[in-house]
Amino acid sequence: MRLLLIEDEVRLSEALAYILKKNNYGIDTAYDGITGLEMAETGIYDLIILDRMLPGKEGLEILKEMRKKGIHTPVIVLTARDAVRDRVEGLDSGADDYLVKPFSTEELLARIRALSRRQGEVLQAGPLVLGSLVFDPLKAEIACGEEAVKLTLKESMILELLMRNKNQVITKDLILDKVWGVGSDIEINNLDVYLSYLRKKMASLNCGVVIETVRGVGYCLKEG
Numbered sequence: 001m002r003l004l005l006i007e008d009e010v011r012l013s014e015a016l017a018y019i020l021k022k023n024n025y026g027i028d029t030a031y032d033g034i035t036g037l038e039m040a041e042t043g044i045y046d047l048i049i050l051d052r053m054l055p056g057k058e059g060l061e062i063l064k065e066m067r068k069k070g071i072h073t074p075v076i077v078l079t080a081r082d083a084v085r086d087r088v089e090g091l092d093s094g095a096d097d098y099l100v101k102p103f104s105t106e107e108l109l110a111r112i113r114a115l116s117r118r119q120g121e122v123l124q125a126g127p128l129v130l131g132s133l134v135f136d137p138l139k140a141e142i143a144c145g146e147e148a149v150k151l152t153l154k155e156s157m158i159l160e161l162l163m164r165n166k167n168q169v170i171t172k173d174l175i176l177d178k179v180w181g182v183g184s185d186i187e188i189n190n191l192d193v194y195l196s197y198l199r200k201k202m203a204s205l206n207c208g209v210v211i212e213t214v215r216g217v218g219y220c221l222k223e224g
């Protein structure tokens with residue numbers, strides 16, 4: 001899982017990033033609202049922890065803009081205030097949960113686990129489609145017209161990531177983090193092997209969708 005933390009208090013941000021890394025989450029940090037929004041809009045994060053009071057752009061503004069652009073990443077809002085009105089405002093802006101400062105790290109970790117379970121259920125609903133390629137993550141199967149091919153678990157996880165970010169370049173590091181977990185010792189060469197199997201299976205369906213290699217960066221799934 002890759003998390004984005006948007007928090008301007010450097011010491012708090014560093015402490016949270018440290019704890020989250022220790023708990024095997026991949027974590028990126030932004031210290032102001034404008035950078036935070038830019039990063040959030042990449043859509044690559046599984047969850048965003050968002051402070052309300054930020055320089056550049058307020059937390060709830062970021063949330064509204066994200067949701068308007070169709071980014072549905074779960075968001076936990078951090079707030080220093082605890083008035084009922086603030087909670088309602090936060091949830092109305094599209095937050096999935098909120099935490100009132102100061103909070104314990106156990107509490108934050110519990111909220112992250114709860115939200116990622118919820119997200120998992122949502123994510124698994126229904127097949128993903130690009131052109132004539134239909135991918136069903138639940139069955140780990142790709143299909144084109146009448147023909148279908150089974151994928152292995154890892155192939156399925158890689159393709160799901162690419163399908164959810166179609167027409168965008170996904171870095172090799174991100175694939176390694178998401179599919180094998182942060183800090184795993186799998187090598188990039190192994191990833192190339194998985195990709196070549198996946199490509200062969202896709203090519204056997206003649207679906208017209210290809211995984212392009214972007215040299216030195218990563219991969220991009222698109223209609224060829």
Ligand code: CA
Pocket residue numbers: 007008009051052053054
């Ligand atoms: Ca703040």
